Structures are given as structure tokens and as C-alpha cells.
Amino acid sequence: MRERRDTLKNPEQELRIFRVRSLLAVLLVFAMTGLLMGRLVYLQVVQHEVYSTRSEKNRVRVEPLPPTRGLIYDRNGELLAENRPTYNLTLVRERVDDLDATLTLLVRLLELPDEEAEAFRVRSRQRQRPFQPALLMSDLDEDQIARLAVNRHRLPGVEVEAQLLRYYPDAEIMAHALGYVGRINAEELETLDTGRYAGTHFIGKTGVERFYEDALHGQAGLRKVETNARGRVLRELGRTDPVPGQNLTLTLDKELQQLAYELLDGRRGSIVAIAPATGEILAMVSVPGFDSNQFVTGIDVASYRALQEDIDLPLFNRAIRGQYPPGSTIKPFLALAGLVEGVITPDKTIFDPGYYQLPNDSRRYRNWLRWGHGRVDMERSIAVSNNTYYYSLAHDMGIDRLHDSMSAFGFGQRVGHDVFGESTALMPSRDWKRGRFNQPWYPGETLSVGIGQGYWQVTPLQLATATAVLANRGQWVKPRLASRIGDDPVPLALPETPADIELASDGWWDKVFSGMEKVLSGSEGTARRTGVGLDYRMGGKSGTAQVFSLGQDQRYDAEELAERLRDHALFMAFAPLEEPQIAVSVIVENAGGGSTHAAHLARAMTDAWLLDDEEPDVEELREAMENDTGNVAGN
Structure with missing residues (x-):
């Protein structure tokens, strides 16, 4: 029996097994303790900064502080663009658990119509920098703010921010000159400085707002805030203040700009006025205008479609992009070119039978006065706007x-210093036609250019600039819209200013000016009715630009034509002749003769600028244009 018990139980063997197992357990405990201690050392010592930063981020948030956009003033300190306080709705996608559900809730709370709701969703998904707020909606009303506040616990990552929003007090009158700001889009986001534009939702889109974006915007700042578990700000820990944008003082005169807009009386056209000595643009109006404030907050689809489909093209800036045949307004410039090239002298005359014929060509290029002006010299050719002389x-x-010669006056070029979006229009040439149509230049086309028709196209700004150069007796001063950026004046000597135009004799300027003065004061002047009662000496030139070509034996009859097929009315002028203070170009689309419509508007502009105690009566002016039968058939 004893041998059997020894077989069933071996204490020594069990003791050895126990000791081995105990040792292994102790080693395992020490190993696990070592690993745990090692991990604690790694986390608390080696990775201290990493986890300290993560912990801090759970408690501390860095928020960008957008700068205040610079204000824009006219030359007299009148405010043209200001910043008004408003509430914007923003969303940080990285802090939103369910974006679709959040957007659905927001659309319901804000009571957005279907079209706006779709645009709302599109904006929420636009490309954005990580953890940067995306602007969903601007200018929230009180009811919307209240509903969002009540439901804030259901909207993580959604914030209502108080910000300053751009506002234009005279939006329709200043829309084309000032331009407007709008939401930053995905393409702009790729090129913008991420630090400078942190927290910024708006950027200059057109006009002065676009050209001077760098000066107006400023530099973004930031602040550190402590938040609770729900992301609500508890206190501010530190901040770097943003640098506000610089204020901009323009050369525009608000009152003159408003007068120009009223003078056009809703008719399609443009008026540009420049101070010749300084190049300051005093007025630059395109009619019809539009409410630029709509574009700041984001214009709704229906309103934008209405603007796009409007037959009068209110979004089109006629002052700098409208291209029109200059008509007879270019005859003073051609006369000077003829003198410089030695083709004519001031006293050279031609006989005008009412038409001109090229050698060995039976076609007659007619003067506007069908029976002709008889014997014509250079001065009289300007005063009566004789076509035959310029053919x-x-x-x-x-x-x-x-x-x-015409390029030297700025035709066919961008002439403005800070005029964003300006067109070059077209000064035709032999090479241009070959490249455009692969055709040679024909002599008859030269004759059309000689009276400002054919391929030649100008913008109102170009015509006003050329008139200012003429008033300066050939001295170029580049047109500009800004007079001061902050406290720094914009210099008169601007880069890329064309060379001055020099004549062999100063008397040639006087001869051309005399012809232009007779346009308004001479017994045969095409705009003599406009010049009645002038209190200063003024030189001008009317022009009539054809919308479509007439046959050789056809006569123009405005009454038989649809309104949009009638001639454009043009006039350019400067005053006073001795020391010019203003140069003006006027273009009124489909208004007929320049001497009866555009001339009166140019006179009203010069009166308003030169005669401080006299405000033009717009209603009286309209009656004068209606009663003036002048030289509608001619120039």
C-alpha cells in the first residue's frame, strides 16, 4: 500500500513544479510592471509635449480674427463704401458629426426656399482649409439668430459670428466704378495667402475693390480661447490683433457722378470726366447700373438671372468695356496728325461738292450734308464736321x-492706371486685318477710319483720356481713380505712361482749339445751340456713330428704324480753353445726333464743375434736348 501512495503523490516533484510556476509568475509580474512603468515613462517623459499639446487643444482653441476692411471715400471725404455690423452663419466641417443632418436642420430652422437651400448646401461643401469656418449665410435677421441660439446644443461646429459687412450707400450710381466684394470661391482660395486671409470670407471682385484688394484687406489676427466640453468659449487667453486695411480716397466727385447718372436719365450710355492736369477721374458712369449690395451677401438665383437676361445689360461696364465707333469726335486728333505728317497745313483748303471719290473709283463717299460745304479749311472742317475733308x-x-498717330493718343490701348477690367477696344491696322480676317487692307476702309467709322472702336474712357491729352497740348497724365492710399498720395508720374505728343508749332494746337470752339460758338457749329450762354470758353466735337451701314443712295431716317438700330450720339469737350480743368466724353446709345443729345450732357457736366454757384436743371435740360432739332442728320 505504501508503494502505491508514493506512486500517486510525489511531494518533491510538486514542490519543484510550484517553485517553477511561482518564479514564472513573479517574472511575469515584474515584466508587466516593467512594461507598464516603461509605458508611463514614455508617455509622461518622452511624449510629454505631444500629449500636453493634445490636452491643451481639447481645452484651448485658436480662432482667426479677420481684419476690418478699409473704407473708401470720394475726393471730398464723402463715404462711398463702409462696413456695417452683421451676423454671419459659419460652419467648421471637422467639428460636425453628421453634416447632412446638420444642414437639413439648418435649412428647416432658417426657413430657406428650395433654390437658396441648394446653394446653402453647395457652400457647405466648398473646399476649405482644415478647421477654418466656411461662410454659409450672411446678414442673418433677429428671428434666425434666435432660432439658432435655442438649438445650439443640436448644432456642434455651427457658429453665429458678429462681423462687419461691406455696404455701398450709393450702390447703383457707383456700382461700376467701385465694383464690389463677394464671397471667396474655391479658385481664389487656392491662390490666397492662408495666414493673411484666415477667417476672411470676402474679397474684392471687380472695380476699385478688386484693384486695391491688397491695400483694403489688411492682415488677419488670432486669439486663444478656453472652451468647455461643448466648445463654448469660457475666456480669452491671448490675442494678436488684426491689422486693419488702409482707407482709400478716390478722385471721383460724388455729386458730379450723381449728376452724370441723372443726366443719362436711364438711357444706355456712359459719361467720363477727367481733370487734364492731374489725370484724376472725376466721374465715370455707366447706365444702367445695378445694386452692388446684392453681390456682397450673395445674390439670389432669380435676381442674378434677371440681371443677366436684361436686354440693357446692367452688369456691363460701358465706361471701360463698351466699344463704339468714335464718329466725328476724332476729327481734331486727325487734323493734328495731318499737320504733324505734313499732309495738310492749317490754311490748306479743299472744295467739298458733298462727296469724295478715290482715284479710278466711281463710288462716292458722301458728306453728311449732301450738297456739301463748298470751300473748307482745317478750322471750318472741325466746326462743321465736314466728312469730305477727312476722307x-x-x-x-x-x-x-x-x-x-492715333495710338499716340491712347486709342487701341488700356489707358487707365487703376481701372480694373478695361478693354483695349480697337485701333485697326493693316497687320490687324491680315491677322484677323486674312485679307488685305483696302483704300475705302481707310476713308471709313478717317471719319471714325469702320473697324475703329473706342471706349468712353479712351475718348475722355485722348481729350485730356489734347487739352494738355500733348502732355500725357495717366488717368487714375485713387488719389490717396492711406496717407500716401498716388503720384502723378505713373509707370507705363505714354510719351508726350510734340508738335513743330504751338500754333497748331491753337488752330485745332479754335475749330473746336467754333463747334459750340460759331455760326455754323454743329453744337451751336448747346453753346448758347456759355460763361467760359469751351472746345468740343460732336460725333454720330452708325450702328449699321447704309447703302450708297440710302438716307438715314431715325423714325423708320427700330430704337436699337439708331445711331449712337457722342460728344467730347474740355473747358476752359485757356487752362482746361475738365475733359468730358459722352456716349448715349441709339440717341441719334451727338450735337443734339450728347452735347447738352457734356455742357451740363462742365457747368457743374466750373460754375460752383450753378446747379444744372436736369428737367430743363431734357426739354432742351427734345426741342433741339439741331444737326440730327449729321455729326
């Missing part, structure tokens, strides 16, 4: 010299 002059000069 002959253009033929003798040729298109190459015409092109070079």
Missing part, C-alpha cells in the same frame, strides 16, 4: 500713319 486727309496719310 481726303485719311487717303493722303494712309492707314499705317493713321494707326500710329
Whole structure:
């Protein structure tokens, strides 16, 4: 029996097994303790900064502080663009658990119609920098703010921010000159400085707002805030203040700008006024205008579609992008070119039978006065706007010299210093036609250029600039819209200013000016009715630009034509002749003769600028234009 018990139980063996197991357990405990201690050392010592930063981020949030956009003033300190307090709705996608559910709730709380709701969802998904707020909606009303506040616990990542929003007090009158700001889009986001534009939702889109964006915007700041578990701000821990944008003082005169807008009386057209000595743009109006404030907060689909489909093109800036045949307004410039090239002299005369013929060509290029003006010299050719004189002059000069001479006045070029979006229009040439149509230049086309028709196209700003250069007796001062950026004046000597135009004799300027003065004061002047009662000496030139071409034996009859097929009315002028203070160009689309419509508007502009104690009576002016039968058939 004893041997059997020894077989069933071996204490020594069990003791050895126990000791081995105990040792293994102790080693395992020590190993696990070592690992735990090692992990604690790693987390608390080696990775201390990493986890300390993560912990701090759960408690501390860095928020960007957008800068205050600079204000814009007119030359007299009148406010043209200001910033008004408003509440914006923003969303940080990274802090939203269920974006679709959040957007659905927001649309319901804000009571958005279907079209706006879709745009709302599109904005929420636009590309954005990580943890940067995306602007969903601007200018919230009190009811919307209240509903969002009540439901804030259901909207993580959604904030209502108090910010300053751009506002234009005279939006429709200043829309094309000032431009407007709008929401930053995905394409702009890729090119913008991320630090400078942190927290910024708006950027200059057009006009002055676009050109001077760098000066107006400023530099973003930031602040550190402590938050609770729900993300609500408890206190501010520190901040770097933003640098506000610089204020901008323009050369525009608000009252003159408003007068120009009223003078056009809703008719499609443009008026540009420049101070010749300084190049300051005093007024630059395009009619019709539009409410630029709509674009700041985001114009609704229906309103934008209405603007796009409007047959009068209110979004189109006629002052800098409208391209029109200059008509007879360019005859003073051509006369000077003929003198410089030695093709004419001030006293040279031609006989006008009412038409001009090229050598060996039976076609007659007619003067506007069908029976002709008889014997015509340079001064009289300007005063009566004789076409035959300039057909002959253009033929003798040729298109190459015409092109070079007119380019010296700025035609076919961008002339403004800070005018965003300006068109070059077109000063045609032999090379241009070959490249555009793969055709040679024909002599008859030179004659059309000689009276400002054919391929030649100008903008109202170009015409006003050329008139200012003429008033300066050839001295170029580049047109500009800004006079001061902050406290720094914009210099008169601007880069890329064209070379001055020099004549062999100063008397040639006087001869051309005399012809232009007779346009308004001479017994045969095409705008003599406009010049009645002038209190100063003024030089001008009317022009009528054809919308479509007439046959050789056809006569123009405005009454038989649809309104949009009638001629454009143009006028350019400067005053006073001795020391010009204002140069003006006026273009009224489909208004007929420049001497009866545009001339009166130019006179009203010069009166308003030169005669401080006299405000033009717009209603009286309209009656004068209606009663003035002037030279509608001519120039």
C-alpha cells in the first residue's frame, strides 16, 4: 500500500513544479510592471509635449480674427463704401458629426426656399482649409439668430459670428466704378495667402475693390480661447490683433457722378470726366447700373438671372468695356496728325461738292450734308464736321500713319492706371486685318477710319483720356481713380505712361482749339445751340456713330428704324480753353445726333464743375434736348 501512495503523490516533484510556476509568475509580474512603468515613462517623459499639446487643444482653441476692411471715400471725404455690423452663419466641417443632418436642420430652422437651400448646401461643401469656418449665410435677421441660439446644443461646429459687412450707400450710381466684394470661391482660395486671409470670407471682385484688394484687406489676427466640453468659449487667453486695411480716397466727385447718372436719365450710355492736369477721374458712369449690395451677401438665383437676361445689360461696364465707333469726335486728333505728317497745313483748303471719290473709283463717299460745304479749311472742317475733308486727309496719310498717330493718343490701348477690367477696344491696322480676317487692307476702309467709322472702336474712357491729352497740348497724365492710399498720395508720374505728343508749332494746337470752339460758338457749329450762354470758353466735337451701314443712295431716317438700330450720339469737350480743368466724353446709345443729345450732357457736366454757384436743371435740360432739332442728320 505504501508503494502505491508514493506512486500517486510525489511531494518533491510538486514542490519543484510550484517553485517553477511561482518564479514564472513573479517574472511575469515584474515584466508587466516593467512594461507598464516603461509605458508611463514614455508617455509622461518622452511624449510629454505631444500629449500636453493634445490636452491643451481639447481645452484651448485658436480662432482667426479677420481684419476690418478699409473704407473708401470720394475726393471730398464723402463715404462711398463702409462696413456695417452683421451676423454671419459659419460652419467648421471637422467639428460636425453628421453634416447632412446638420444642414437639413439648418435649412428647416432658417426657413430657406428650395433654390437658396441648394446653394446653402453647395457652400457647405466648398473646399476649405482644415478647421477654418466656411461662410454659409450672411446678414442673418433677429428671428434666425434666435432660432439658432435655442438649438445650439443640436448644432456642434455651427457658429453665429458678429462681423462687419461691406455696404455701398450709393450702390447703383457707383456700382461700376467701385465694383464690389463677394464671397471667396474655391479658385481664389487656392491662390490666397492662408495666414493673411484666415477667417476672411470676402474679397474684392471687380472695380476699385478688386484693384486695391491688397491695400483694403489688411492682415488677419488670432486669439486663444478656453472652451468647455461643448466648445463654448469660457475666456480669452491671448490675442494678436488684426491689422486693419488702409482707407482709400478716390478722385471721383460724388455729386458730379450723381449728376452724370441723372443726366443719362436711364438711357444706355456712359459719361467720363477727367481733370487734364492731374489725370484724376472725376466721374465715370455707366447706365444702367445695378445694386452692388446684392453681390456682397450673395445674390439670389432669380435676381442674378434677371440681371443677366436684361436686354440693357446692367452688369456691363460701358465706361471701360463698351466699344463704339468714335464718329466725328476724332476729327481734331486727325487734323493734328495731318499737320504733324505734313499732309495738310492749317490754311490748306479743299472744295467739298458733298462727296469724295478715290482715284479710278466711281463710288462716292458722301458728306453728311449732301450738297456739301463748298470751300473748307482745317478750322471750318472741325466746326462743321465736314466728312469730305477727312476722307481726303485719311487717303493722303494712309492707314499705317493713321494707326500710329492715333495710338499716340491712347486709342487701341488700356489707358487707365487703376481701372480694373478695361478693354483695349480697337485701333485697326493693316497687320490687324491680315491677322484677323486674312485679307488685305483696302483704300475705302481707310476713308471709313478717317471719319471714325469702320473697324475703329473706342471706349468712353479712351475718348475722355485722348481729350485730356489734347487739352494738355500733348502732355500725357495717366488717368487714375485713387488719389490717396492711406496717407500716401498716388503720384502723378505713373509707370507705363505714354510719351508726350510734340508738335513743330504751338500754333497748331491753337488752330485745332479754335475749330473746336467754333463747334459750340460759331455760326455754323454743329453744337451751336448747346453753346448758347456759355460763361467760359469751351472746345468740343460732336460725333454720330452708325450702328449699321447704309447703302450708297440710302438716307438715314431715325423714325423708320427700330430704337436699337439708331445711331449712337457722342460728344467730347474740355473747358476752359485757356487752362482746361475738365475733359468730358459722352456716349448715349441709339440717341441719334451727338450735337443734339450728347452735347447738352457734356455742357451740363462742365457747368457743374466750373460754375460752383450753378446747379444744372436736369428737367430743363431734357426739354432742351427734345426741342433741339439741331444737326440730327449729321455729326
